[in-house]
Amino acid sequence: MSVTRRQFVIAGATMVMGAGSAARGAMAFGEESRFNFGLLRYDSPTWNPRPNAISRLLLELELSTSLLIETDARPVNADLEDLVDCPLIVLAGDRGFEPWSTGEREALATWIRAGGLLLVDSSEGRADGEFYRSVQREIDAIMPGESLARVNRDHVVFKSFYLCDGSEGRVVVENYMEGVEFDGRYAILYSHNDLMGAWARDDFGNYEFQVHPGGERQRTMTMRLGVNIAMYALCLDYKEDQVHVPFILRRRRWRVE
C-alpha cells in the first residue's frame, strides 16, 4: 500500500497529538460542526490558483489549535444553496473576471448580512491589477457605498492567535491588508500578497512556491496569519476583550472584604 507524503504527515501529527486528539475526532458531532473554508467557484479559469493551499492551512489549524476541522476546502458557488453551509469563503484569483450575475450578488449580500466572512487572496502580484478592480466592482455591487480600506495594524485579526502585522504572503505587494466592515466586524478581508501561495504544498509535502523576500520566516508568518484569520472568523474580537478582562472582573465589589 502506497502512502502519500500528505498521509504520512497527518499520521505523524496524529501520533504527536496523542489519544486525546484521537478521541476528539471520534466523538465529533456531524461534519457541519467542523471548521472549514469554502472556496468560491466563479467564472474564471483561475478561481482556484492554489489547489493545495487551504487544506495545508486546515492541517496547520488541526495541529496547532483546538479547532476541529475538515481537511479539504469545500468549493462553493455563489448561490444560497451552497453558501448556507459555509460562513467563511475564500475568493482567490490572479486576473480580472467577468461581472457576477444579479443572483450571485444578491446571494453573497444575503450571506454577508447573515454573518459570512469573505477572504479575498490575490495572486496577481501587483497592487492595482485587474483582479483587484474586479473585486472592488463586485463589492460596489454587493455592498453599495462600501469599499476596501486599509486594516489597521493593531486590529484584532493580527493578534487573534499569533502576533502578525499584515505584511505576510508569498510576496509583499503591500505591507497591509484591506477590508470592508459590516455590523462591527470585517465582512471582507483582502490580501494583495498571495497568502495561499505561501501555504501551498504538493502531495509530497514540498512547498510549491518560493517566498520573497523574507524566505521561510515569511512563509511561517503567512501560515500564522492564516491561523489568525480562521480564529478571527470564529472568535471575532475575543482577543480584544482579553485586555479588558482583569478590569471587568474586578470592577464590581461583589464581596465583602
Added chain:
Amino acid sequence: MLRAFGDYNEGEFLFLGNWGPPFLWLFGAIALALIVLTWLDLSALPLRRRVVLVGLRGLTLVAAITLLLEPALELKHVTRVKNHVVVLLDSSRSQTLETGGDQTRFERALTQVERLRRRMSQPSEDHLFEFFAFDSGLEPASLNAAATVTPDGDSTEILEALRAVAERFGRRELGGIVLISDGVDNGELSGRVERGEGLDADTTAFVEGLGVPIHTFATAQAGELRDVAIGRVFHDDFAFVRNAVEVEVDINVRGYESGTIPVTLRREGQPLQTREISLERGTSTYRVAFEFVPELLGKEIYSIDVPVREGEALRDNNIEHFVIKIIRDKIRILHVVGRPSWDVRYLRQLLKNNPNVDLISFFILRTNEDIQRAPQNEMALIPFPVQELFEEQLGSFDLVILQNFTFRPYRMRQYLPNLRDYVYGGGGFMMVGGEQSFASGGYAQTEVLDVLPVDLPGGTAVDSLVDPSDFRPQLTRAGQLHPITRLEFDRGSNQELWETLPEMPGTNIVLEARNDATVLATHPNLRAGGDPMPVLAVREVGEGRSLAMTFDGSWKWNFSHVVDGGNSRPYTSFWNSAIRWLIRDPALNLVQVEIAAEVYSPGEEVAAVVRVYNPDYSPADAVSGVARVWRRDLETLVPGQRGDLVSEHPFTTDARGRFDLRFDLADTGAYAVEAVAEVEAGVPLSDEEIFLGVVRGGEFRDIEPRPELLQALSEASGGRARIAPARGGGRLDFAPARVEQVDRRKVIDIWSAPWLLLAFVVILGLEWGLRRRWGRL
C-alpha cells in the same frame, strides 16, 4: 403708656414745648454748670449743708427745665384689634414617655396647660388665645378640653408647626406663641440643629422674623431616661444584585455609659451581620456600618436591631425595618468555550451586541495536546485563569455558559462543587452541547450533574455519548408555551417555525430529565428511559436555574435561516429569552405586580397594580385572576414563607391589561401582594411583590428631651423658656394688640398746673431761706 383714665382707655405723656435737641442739650449744660458753681461756692460750709443746698438748687433747675418743656398728658379712647396668642401642645408619641417622676411628659404638658388656662381664661383686650395640638401638622383644639388630645403623632415637627401658625394667622395678627413640648424634634429643625449646637442662622432669622415672643415649656429634661434606640438608618432605596451594599445606622444611647451593645443586621429576619459597639462616657450616638452583597433580585426586608437592656424607657425603638429593592445593572455572563466554532461565534456576537451584557469570555484556542509552533512571545495566548474564575469571581456572575467545554485538562475538578453551589445560591447555568459537553465532557460523575436538568450516562464508550446524525428538535407541550421556545406568539405559528428551522448537526446523548426539570424539546429518534430524549430542558435548582442544550448548532437558526430567506429573529429571540429566563428577569413575567411604595403605615391606603400580558407582551384584556394579600409578623420573619392570607381580590383586567388594587392597611407586618392569572387556559402564572407595614417616622429613634432647643427658640424670639409645669405659667409677655383707630382724645397740660408752680416757689423759697440761715447769700 397709661392703660385707663376715666372714659379713656389709653394715655401717654407729651412735651408740648417745641424745643429741639440743641436747646435741650444747652439747658442741661447750663443746669450742670450752675450746680458745679454752686458746689464750689459753698465749699466753706459743712458737707451736709452743702449737699442740701446743692440738692435744692438741682431740684429748682429741674423744675425750671420741666416748665420750659411744657409737659402734658394725652388721653385717648382707641379701638384695638386683638392679636392671637397660639398655644402649641406637642401631641407626638414621645410625649407618652415617662419622666423621671411619676408623670409622663404629656401629663406634665397637661398640667402646664391647665395653669395657663386659668390665666388665659381671663378677659383680655389684647389677645385671643388659640390652642393647637401638633405633631406632623396642626390640629385645632380647645384650651378647655386639652385632655381630649391624644399623644399619638408619629413625628414632632416644631419648625413646620411654627411656620404653619405664621401662615394661618399672618405675622401681623400674631401676638405670641406658647410651645409645650419635649423638644424631640424629628422634622426640619432637627436636621438643622444637632444636639449641642445653637440655632442655625436660617432658623434664627425665621424666629426673629415672626416678631413675637415664643415662650416654651419643656415637658422633660435631659438625663431623665435610659434608652438604646436605632436612630437614623442610612441606606439606598435600591441596590445592584451581586454588588456590595453599605448600610449605616446611628445608635442613640442614653443613660448607659459602659459595656457593649451588639447591633444586628437581618435579611428577612435572618441574621446577616453583627457589629458590636463599646459604650463610652460622654458619647450618646454611635455610627455602625454594615456591608453585604445581595444575591437575589426583588425587594427584601431588612432590619437592624439591638437587644433590650434593663431599665430602658422604650423597647419599640430597638428595631428598625426597611426595604431595599435589588435590581440588576448589567447581566454579567461568563462564557467558557472549549473550542471555537461557528456556534460559539454567533453566540458571542449576540452577547457582545447586547448593551445590557457584561461579557467575560474564555475560549480555549489551544490545548496542551496541540503543537506549539511558535515561541510564547509570538503568540497572543494567555493562561486559562481557572481559580480566579471558578473560585474567586464565580459569585459575581449572573450566568455561566459552558459551551462544548470539558473541565478535565484544566485541573478544575476541584472547583466543580463551587459551580453547583453557585447555581443553588441563585446563579444561572447553561451547558451547550458539543463533543466536550455533558457525559462526553466527563460531567457524569461530578457535582455539575446535580444542577443539570438531565441525567447523564455514566459510561465512557465515546461512541455512545454523542450522536452525529442531523435532527430537528421537537417541541414538547411545555416547550410550546415556555418563554424560551415561544418564538412566535401564535402557538400554531410557533410550531410551524420550529418545523422549518434548520436541522441540528448531532447531539450529546443524555438520559431522562430530572423530575423537577421541564423538557422543552426532544430528539425525534433517540429515546431515554422510554421517552424521547430531551435535547432542551430547564430546571429550577435551589435559588438558581439551569438549562441543558445538547446540540451546538443553534447558529444555524441565524446564519442558515437568514441565507435560506428567513431572518435572525428565531435565534436572537431564543437566546435572549433563555438568558432572561436563566437570570430570572422580572420583566419576563407575563403577570406583574407593582406596589406604589415600599412602606405603608397602618391606616394608609395601599395602591397596587396588577399587569397581565399576552405571550407577545401586548396587554392582556379581560383576563381573570385573583390578587391575594399575605401578611407575616415582623418579629417572626422566615424567608420564603408567605404568612397568613389577609384578603383575596378576584379581578378581570381592563383594556390596558391592568387591575388597580386598593386596600387599607390594618396592621404592621411584612406584606406580599400575589397575583395569579391564566393568560392561557390551564397555565396559571403569578407574580408577587412585597411591602412593609410599619409605623413610619422616627419619633422613637431619639427620645432624649431637648429643652436646650426650646430655650434657644425662646431666646431668639425674645420669649422665656421654662420647665413644665411652671407655677402660674410665670410672666409671659406678648406683643400688644394693634390699634385700629382713635375714637377721641384729650390733652391735659401739666406744666400750667398750679401745684407745679407752687412746688417750684416752695423749693426756691426753701433754698433761699436756708442759705440765709447758714450765712450764705
